[in-house]
Amino acid sequence: MHNHPEEQLSAYLDDELEEVERQQVEAHLETCESCQAIVDDLLGLKHEFRLTFAAVEAPMNLENRVLLTLREEETPQKSVRYWLAAILIAMLPLASLYLFAGPIALKLLHGGYKLIVTLLYMASHFILSVPVLSASTIMLAIIILVTSGYSLKRLLQANAG
Numbered sequence: 001m002h003n004h005p006e007e008q009l010s011a012y013l014d015d016e017l018e019e020v021e022r023q024q025v026e027a028h029l030e031t032c033e034s035c036q037a038i039v040d041d042l043l044g045l046k047h048e049f050r051l052t053f054a055a056v057e058a059p060m061n062l063e064n065r066v067l068l069t070l071r072e073e074e075t076p077q078k079s080v081r082y083w084l085a086a087i088l089i090a091m092l093p094l095a096s097l098y099l100f101a102g103p104i105a106l107k108l109l110h111g112g113y114k115l116i117v118t119l120l121y122m123a124s125h126f127i128l129s130v131p132v133l134s135a136s137t138i139m140l141a142i143i144i145l146v147t148s149g150y151s152l153k154r155l156l157q158a159n160a161g
Helices: 006-013 019-031 033-055 062-129 131-160
Strands: none
Touching: 006 019, 006 033, 019 033, 062 131
């Protein structure tokens, strides 16, 4: 092997290579001192990791804390699902009511609108046909306009000062 199999050295140490690849790496290691030094360094690191992990002890209540945390994380998700299900169940009668009564409600609203427009049209014709009512309506409109202007003027002066 002319190329150094540096990417395969860690896999070689972990017994993750196929038999053919393993034999190629072993043959290369017999002739290459730099790759042998890398393998020695990796073996040293592996040994240090084993010693370090052997020295670290888990706290006494680690398992209970992990299980408690898992339960706490699981609970909100369930409550969100229950709320979503409750909302969907509550909306089901409203949706069915809309599907069945929606067209009727729209027709009622449209009919009410037509009735109001007709009543306003009738009222305006009635007012215009009686001269006293026409004059009274015009006077009332002028009084409302003057009063609104005066009130607006006082409001603006109060805010400015």
